[in-house]
Amino acid sequence: AQTVTQSQPEMSVQEAETVTLSCTYDTSESDYYLFWYKQPPSRQMILVIRQEAYKQQNATENRFSVNFQKAAKSFSLKISDSQLGDAAMYFCAYNGPGGSYIPTFGRGTSLIVHP
């Protein structure tokens, strides 16, 4: 079975600085998708960024970028120039054929942004 591990229950960062959230996963598949979702307090969970495993280039979306290390099964999220609005719970997720395309989520990392 696929597993997704987020080893940091909580992280904090100063406004305007950079923070990296860690995620590791376990799969025997070669083609799959990885995602980072953001869930602000009392607000809707939204997709932040997506990475397709067959693409070697790391995905980026404005201030958000990933470091995808396929061999190491690592998928970290880097947030640059952190803003107060980035404070949220961040979930790493895996989706692929091995799990019958049912997503597997990590336990989440709570990001605190200090002004």
Next chain:
Amino acid sequence: ETGVTQTPRHLVMGMTNKKSLKCEQHLGHNAMYWYKQSAKKPLELMFVYNFKEQTENNSVPSRFSPECPNSSHLFLHLHTLQPEDSALYLCASSQGYGGEWYEQYFGPGTRLTVT
């Protein structure tokens, strides 16, 4: 409306009540999901529907009864709940099997309190 909507947003019910949660997606997706999100616990997948057919029932107690009349609507019927069922219930949708599952789109959730 766009995206995924859920009603009601908040629900308080007694253990002997019967109530229903409603989810609607306006994205043309074919797969819909129910999740339970409790404090300090991982996101729990409850049910998955793909093209109106239930493809996943994650050992959910029978006091939760899902219904998917079409690809755009998903219900969760509740009866004789327990206090431990108090949680945020999230609905999500995705393109579904037969195409690419890709990412999920989440609704805002229903905050359920069982008294």
